[in-house]
Structure formats: structure tokens, C-alpha cells
Amino acid sequence: MTLKIAHLGPPGTYSEQAALSYLTWLNNHQEITNLKSFELCPYPTISQSLQAVAKSEAAIAVVPVENSIEGSVNMTLDTLWQLDNLKIHLALILPIQHTLISFAKSLDSIKNVYSHPQALAQCQGWISQLLPNVKVTPSNSTTEALQRLEQETTTAAISSSRAAQLYNLPILASGINDYPENCTRFWVVRSEENNISACTHTSLAFSAPANVPGALVKALQVFAHLGINLSRIESRPTKRSLGEYLFYLDIEADVNAQIMISALEELQNYTEVLKIFGSYSVVTISES
Numbered sequence: 001m002t003l004k005i006a007h008l009g010p011p012g013t014y015s016e017q018a019a020l021s022y023l024t025w026l027n028n029h030q031e032i033t034n035l036k037s038f039e040l041c042p043y044p045t046i047s048q049s050l051q052a053v054a055k056s057e058a059a060i061a062v063v064p065v066e067n068s069i070e071g072s073v074n075m076t077l078d079t080l081w082q083l084d085n086l087k088i089h090l091a092l093i094l095p096i097q098h099t100l101i102s103f104a105k106s107l108d109s110i111k112n113v114y115s116h117p118q119a120l121a122q123c124q125g126w127i128s129q130l131l132p133n134v135k136v137t138p139s140n141s142t143t144e145a146l147q148r149l150e151q152e153t154t155t156a157a158i159s160s161s162r163a164a165q166l167y168n169l170p171i172l173a174s175g176i177n178d179y180p181e182n183c184t185r186f187w188v189v190r191s192e193e194n195n196i197s198a199c200t201h202t203s204l205a206f207s208a209p210a211n212v213p214g215a216l217v218k219a220l221q222v223f224a225h226l227g228i229n230l231s232r233i234e235s236r237p238t239k240r241s242l243g244e245y246l247f248y249l250d251i252e253a254d255v256n257a258q259i260m261i262s263a264l265e266e267l268q269n270y271t272e273v274l275k276i277f278g279s280y281s282v283v284t285i286s287e288s
């Protein structure tokens, strides 16, 4: 059986790189995979990659969730909340080294720079120092604008050296992210429950029952009282009215651990809608 893996495209994105790292990881865990074959399926947006799994067009999606410089990838958080029955199976942390790709002879002749908003933000210091007068345009992914470069020789794109190699494009500058230790966390998402035991993390999101003093504190105290550590908290607008938020938590415990079963039962008392995105382990990928 061939399993389709949805990721942000066109080919050569960091999300595709994360999907390939996931396949390598699976290969080293053959007992889990039963020797299935896989097909990489690029989608125009992160949201569409997740929708592909929700609609059973693909079995798996690999999506970016958080970057060490720029923080959360809102499209991933928002789409996970909107779609029901998606479960995180694994987190992958990948090092990210951006390159400037262009047919321009030098930085002086560049007039336009394109990339995914996350990549532009991760390189904003470098851009303002070395390309202070360029027009910066966000694109759906780091590889979307690469097809422009051959015709538009005063245009550059921020992407990976792997993408430059894939499309045989010239690299004008390397390692242009503002912080050298730049890395991004990706989630591997499927439509069925993760039945791997002893996961290290659980992610969930909730809306509070009323916008009153202490609403968030009460929910968080559930974990504090049980000695359960949180590794991230993020808020996103509910989009229903200004000033109303959803709260996303990453928790350092397995959803099936007795202590988490108790915590989640108690948490129901302090939440309006509670969505558990799943339990998973975290794999750190070293420089390839």
C-alpha cells in the first residue's frame, strides 16, 4: 500500500525536507511501518496539507508549527483547531539554514526578494543590512517564487541550499538567518489516534467558558497542582470577537499516563471547548 504524505510545496520546501526526515526515521523503526511505500504530495498551503488528511486524500501531513526565531506558525495552529479528528504522531526539530538564490551578479542589483513570511522574518536583520532598498514580498512557501528567477534577474528568493540544488539555481549568499541556531519544529499529523505508548508530549487547545478574571489561571493550575510541566503556551484569537482567545498548550506528559487522565478530566471544568491534538515523541534531526 502507498501512503501519501502531504506537505507544503512546490518540491524543495523545508516541510518536504521534514517529510523526508520522517521517512528516514520510519525506516529506522521498520517494526512500525510494515514496509509500506510512501508518496510525497506537495500542496499550495499548509492549511491545504492538513485538509488533505482530514478529507482522506493523504494519510499523513508534515507541517511546521514553531520556529526558534519567529515563533508559532499561525496557519498550522488555526487549521488544527478548525479541523476535527487530526492527531499529532511525532514532532521533528530541523535545523534551518537559509540561502539567497538569484541570477543577479551581485547583491547591489537585486530589487525584489520573495519568500515564506517565516523565512523573511528569520532573515529580516540580514535583509535590512545588506538589501536595505529591496521590495520584500511574502509567498506561500520558500520555493513558490523560484520559477521567477530565470526570467527576473533582479529578483531573489530565500530558500534552502537543497532547493537551489534541486532546481539548479545559483546561491548568492548562505547562512543568512539572523541567528545561526535557527530551527523549526514540525508535526507529523494523521487522522487516526497515535497508539505508540510512552509519548513525551501532549498538545491541546481550549477556549475558556467566560472572559472573567482567573479563567486561564484556573485551567493552568490543574497542571501546576499535579506537578505536570508545560513546555509552551500560545494564544490565538477565537475570531468570534476582538479580545477573545484560544489557548494552546504543549504538555510534558503522555495523554494515557494516569496523572494526565486526571488532569484532563479536571481541565474539562475550566474550559468551554477542549481539543486534544495528540500525544507524541520529539525527534531532533541533526544537520544533513
Ligand SMILES: O=C(O)C(=O)Cc1ccccc1
Binding pocket: 008, 012, 013, 014, 015, 016, 064, 067, 096, 116, 118, 119, 140, 141, 142, 143, 184
Ligand atoms: O516554505 C517552506 O519551505 C516551509 O516549509 C515553511 C517554512 C518556512 C521557513 C522555515 C520553516 C518552514
